[in-house]
Amino acid sequence: MCGIVATIGLGPAIPVLLDGLRRLEYRGYDSAGLAVVDGGQLTLHRQVGRVRELARQVPGTLPGHVGIAHTRWATHGKVTQANAHPHVDADRRIAVVHNGIIENMGVLKARLQASGVVFRSETDSEILVHLISRYYAGEDGVPAGDPLAAVRAALRVVRGTWGIAVLFADEPDMIIAARNGSPLVVGLGDGQTYLASDPHALIAYTRRVVFLEDGDVARIDARGVQTFQLDGGLVDSVIETMDEVWGDEDSGDYPHLMLKEIYEQPEALERCLSGRIVPAGGTAKLGGLDMAPKDLAKLSRVGLLGCGTAFHACQVGVQLIEQLARVPAKAEIASEFRHRNPLVDPDALFFALSQSGETADTLGAVREIQVKGGTVMGIVNVVGSSIARSCGRGVYIHSGPEMAVASTKAFSNMISALAVFTLMLARQRTLSAYDGRLYVEQLLAVPDLVRRYLENPGPIDTLVEWVKDAGLVLFLGRGLSAPVAAEGALKLMEVAYVPCIAYPSGEMKHGPIALLETGSPVIVIAPRDELRDKTLSNLQECKARGARVAIIHTEGDDIAQHADLSIAVPETSPFFSPLLTVLPLQLLAYRTGLALGCDIDRPRNLAKSVTVE
Ligand code: G6P
8 A cells, every 4th residue: 555656857746745745645644754865865844644734734835846755554563753654774875665575574674684784664765765775885896976876786696575666866867766566657747757656647747658567677767767677678668548537535525425425326336337238138248358259158157356445345246146157256355366376267267346546455465376377357446446457347336436444335336237147148148038128127227225214214323323333243144144243343344433243144153242231333234135035034033132222124014113223224125235225334434434533534543445465
């Protein structure tokens, strides 16, 4: 995670750096810092907290046309000013910002300390600046005073992942950048060049970009970029144009981004479905998959991979695919999959689900599948993101910008993209045109049902009173409602810091039931489907132990009378019920966070885009 921004050229550096940091803040907001060079002097500013704290400290008139900046999400070392980036060498002549993790930190730090280097932070990143400084001074036969050679030499001895930008007080006409596992993109302006970990930091300045690849080291100056392989020659820089560009993060008429994004779900769903459904044939087409019916017919299985909320969407997806298309499907947490030496069936199709398209573990899972000769496609929101680019093929979910750390509308659109894929696959196999048309009719009706629910969401505030001071909240659901329960628990933990667990309802009696006491809040997700009655039995079991039970159910269902509190959602096909039942849970998390005075859009310790393992 963390965000990097840098610039060099005709204009003053500070406004670009602060503006870029603000746009990147969703990647990490523990601390922020920047360094600029002017008149041969390197100036450093660092501050714990949000970018606005840093901006207060930095004089707007600070001169300098070259600078690097960073917003941090702590991995190694606490949230302190000393641990904030940039890190500088002993003489304050070189500054480094780093995203990623240096895995052989222990041995390198010990070696540097033994030779007299004094570390001023607890970070792994500081190692880089000391190594670069030594090689810049000519250690180990590296040509002295050569910034590119010094950075290359340092990167040869570190192990791990990096996206870095390096500034030299003695070389104000260049910035050196390098990428290995942490994305970096160069923006080409008119007499000014930019660098960022995310193209959206550059939108105010340019749409012409060069994405660095793993193993690249780049020399950036006011005219553009020259890219080299770490151990090789010059690489051709491919200039791309960013087409889909999202504006600034702005909550508009809403008090928070999260609330805005919850309420944007109807339109977001419509965008995801638009142009992809073929109503007459009761089927769908997903151009980005580039798969003919005969390719779909060959599929032996489908694997869905993701992290966090995206993983919960995977869990919904596998049930749709197995139940409707009768193709074996499995959901797996990307960080588990990538490290367990998985079997990759060449006739299987994998999907990597990710809002940001940058999650390191999901990207790692993509690479693992590719190394093993498998087929993997992205189901991604951010156009041109690392996962989208690595997969080459896939489905954009078209949620529009999702900036609040807690994911909401991307969850719905991932499910809706998977519902479209399921339809394609099912029509090619078991589903008749008649049933396909019915499915289409129900799917296309979902955005309006979501709209209708959001206009009148029911007694959420009563539920807030139940959960806001609870020691534990238990979420239960079966079948398609089990991942919804998990998503509800995740949201409430993320946004309001309320301890929660989610269990498939039937499994509750094998453990979590021991936690129930008189008044314990339990939230049961039980839409009208074939599992409703079984879930009702579990609800009764909770009540028998004195728990207070809230139920999220289908409008008009008399199951409501068995609960202490009921929240009704409009009726849809049981297959699409997660798109409705998740809504009260999103609102519950939001309003509980609000009641507890939490920082809703930037919850503590979290980040929107998790670009480290
Ligand atoms: C972080 C975010 C979550 C998100 C997860 C996966 O933990 O806080 O909201 O679900 O990463 O992110 P992705 O961008 O891959 O969907």
